[in-house]
Amino acid sequence: MKTRFALVLALSLSATVYAEDTPADVWKAKCKSCHGEDGKAKTKMGEKEKIPDFTNADWQKKHSDEVIKDNITNGSKENAKMKAFKDKLTPEQIDALVKYIRGLSAPAK
Ligand code: HEC
DSSP states (O other), rough: OHHHHHHHHHHHTTTOOOOOOOOHHHHHIIIHHHTTSSSOOOOOOHHHTTTTTTOOHHHHHHHHHHHHOOOOOOOOOTTTTTOOOOSOOOHHHHHHHHHHHHTTTSSSO
């Protein structure tokens, strides 16, 4: 019984994002699996769900900070695969992610 509890605890801890994590850490832990490390969504989920390429200038132009923030906070109204993160991330982390997504459009290469 004890080991089982410890395992559950360890599993839940490993998925936790801490308040002091940088937006890049949060992105890697919570977003990368679908949106890709570079935001281009060249992932299985990205292809299946036709997730837009966040580095695309057109996409950036069409999406205001408010819309991006709303998608992260409340999830996508169009696609349930994009879940709400309001219970998992602080408002500060979500704001930082909006800036991070903006930064994806000009990759430092
Ligand atoms: C389980 C896969 C998955 C994860 C994890 C995920 N997303 Fe998404 N995301 C999606 C899908 C699917 C869409 C829907 C694309 C669409 O609008 O058709 C989406 C849409 C979005 C949109 C809106 C795109 C648009 O064009 O309207 C934003 C912004 C976004 N995600 C940011 C994030 C951020 C930030 C994270 C991490 C905190 C994250 N997503 C984690 C799958 C995921």
